[in-house]
Amino acid sequence: MSDKEKFEGFKKELLANNETQYGSEIREKHGSETIEKANQKFAGLSPEDYTNMQDLSAKIIKGLKLAMQTEDSTSKEAIQLAQLHKEWLMFTWPSYSKEAHQGLAQMYVDDTRFTRFYDESAGTGAAKFLRDAIFNFLN
Numbered sequence: 001m002s003d004k005e006k007f008e009g010f011k012k013e014l015l016a017n018n019e020t021q022y023g024s025e026i027r028e029k030h031g032s033e034t035i036e037k038a039n040q041k042f043a044g045l046s047p048e049d050y051t052n053m054q055d056l057s058a059k060i061i062k063g064l065k066l067a068m069q070t071e072d073s074t075s076k077e078a079i080q081l082a083q084l085h086k087e088w089l090m091f092t093w094p095s096y097s098k099e100a101h102q103g104l105a106q107m108y109v110d111d112t113r114f115t116r117f118y119d120e121s122a123g124t125g126a127a128k129f130l131r132d133a134i135f136n137f138l139n
Contacts, residue, residue, distance in 0.1 A: 007047050015039055037094035045091065053091040060084050064122040064130055073132035081130070082137030098138045105134035 001009075019039075027035050045053065063084055067077035089104075090096060108114040108127040118127035 003047075007050075011043055011045065011050075015042060034094065038092050041094055042092045049091065053088065056084060056088045056091075060088060061121045064118070064126055067133060068123060068126060068129050073129055074136045078129070078133035079137050082134045085130070085134060086137075101134060102138055105131040 023035075060081065063077065063081040067073075067075060067081045070077055072078065086096070086101060089101065093100070108118060109131050115127040118130055119125065
């Protein structure tokens with residue numbers, strides 16, 4: 001099996017796992033058409049794009065830790081963090097809107113799964129700080 005075939009299989013496995021875990025929930029919230037477009041965009045990622053997406057994800061966590069030290073979700077660091085978050089979304093989102101970005105940011109606080117992920121990755125209050133930084137970035 002070639003590296004390309006392995007990578008394609010890897011992406012299919014990630015998509016299948018996501019569908020099994022969250023498919024019904026995300027389709028109910030965002031509609032099947034949106035989810036299919038996002039899945040197609042993810043499936044079309046090159047190995048380089050995937051690596052860049054993963055690197056950006058790590059930069060977001062690192063940037064979140066740094067920005068939280070300012071204790072100011074309007075700081076330069078916080079706004080740069082929110083910009084990185086937008087860039088990260090564009091790897092899989094079929095289109096971008098401020099409203100959808102705000103909705104996702106709010107979900108980071110409202111959904112304990114997201115809150116736990118960010119708070120465990122960057123520190124207590126990280127999900128709320130990221131939400132506030134995104135809101136400030138968008139306004």
